[in-house]
Amino acid sequence: MSSRSLTVFGGMAITALIMANASFFTVSETQQAITFQFGEPQNFFNTDGTDPGLKVMIPFVQQREIYDRRILDLAPSGKSEVVTADQERLEVDSFARWRIINPLRFYQAVRTEDRARDRLTGLLEASLRRVLGSAQSTDIISGRRSALMASIRSEMNREARTFGIEVVDVKIRAADLPPANQERVFERMRSERQQAAASVRAAGDRQAQEIRGGADRERAKIIADSYNQDPGFAAFYRSMQAYERALPTGTTIVTSPDSDFFRFFKNRSGTPGGG
Template sequence: MKRTQILLFVLVAVVLGVLQAVYIVDERQKALRLWFGEVQAEISDPGLYFKIPFLHEIIKYDDRILPLDTRKLEVTPADGRRLEVDAFARWRIADAKQFRRAVGASSIAGAAPRLERILNAELREVLGKVNSGVVLSADRVVLMNQIRDQARSQALSLGVDIVDVRIKSADLPQQNLEATFERMRAERQRLAADEIARGNEAAQRLRATADRTVVETVSEARKEAQIIRGEADARRNAILADALGRDAEFFAFLRSLEAYEKSLTGGNSSLVITPDSEFFDYLKSDTVR
């Protein structure tokens, strides 16, 4: 019984030893084999590998393209107009040995802050040389490629390859947006006031022109009316003069009748005239009663 237990124990120990001596690197990984903390070999090809148990340490890294999302960064372009830039990068471990020497045991979690500092520095440098209009336009692809290339050269010391850099958004800070909106509103109000003033001025000119036209038209009409009235009076006087010349007695009779009509109308008309007045010449009868 003891012998069986010993054999079983030995068998388990051998199995555990074999398992401890075997490790697998798949196609999504690359690995480093360490000998007492020193890098002995880099394994990039997937497969089954062996190590000395408890003496070799195997460190595995993700060989895929990894994301790096940065926090919003405030940059100041060449025209002094501050912008809040939200960018991200894609990167992968290109040299596992250099990556291990650079970040140590902190691995990917320790590399991310250092990569973010590199990316932010290049964002400030590249975007600080152009105007904000270029950053806000569709032409910023050239800027993103420039940031990627400069960040890639800086990240080589970490054993990292920067695959891509993209700017997700570039906006004015909130306080700047409010100030910009206020300036835009003030500008629109100024333009509206200018348009209203020009409209009022045009209205005044039209009103003055209309008033002048009215005065000129009324004056011309009055002038023509006076001329026509004067011509009519002249013709009337001419007709009266002609009639007087033909029959003075009839003319005197007619004028007397007009005088009677004018003086004897009205309910309260009163005349104080002597009976032998010439006014009553055509009212007197040839027969004395």
């Protein structure tokens, strides 16, 4: 084979490789793709995860954009400073997870993942300020955090969906008070808990007094009913109470044997005659 033939053959082989490279591309299971012709979308590939594989496009006329189908991370590099409804300043370390749900809208609005992350970082910062700014610092630190995160995610999605993105999750790694404010806020939280405990104890004391008062009234009623039904028993019962109060254990008392105080020791009826 002459050198001229080799040159022609080599040129044809290179041209074929270039054409093949410009005509074929692969979309993996974790990717989705769009082809454009003169800026207009032509075909969508694997947007629902059922169409991966080798794809064909018209070389030099059509172009392709390949995007990830997986859930992606958004981790801002710094903390967000938030002023809460009770005017406490918090340093919030947060992150989000997101995915591309509409590749065409994504292409038209942001085009690249880096630009999407920039937009989402701004959305996350703004949503943190709005949602956490309307909450109490105690709710953010130890209370309604999960509900607040859901509100932030919903607020972000209202705008994120306009550029083909869904925010899947938002989390707060940490929400810390600046060191100068920590002790003051924790002292206020302790005071609030102590006030709540005192209120519960006071309610319990009132209920206990009401129960004791009701029992005392019932006891007095039973005794009064007994007195009315049997005056003799009433006299005996009063004497027994008087003995109990007057003669505690170890008491020595000197009195006349015929004292009326001890009449029930003489006979059951408590009368001088006995019986």
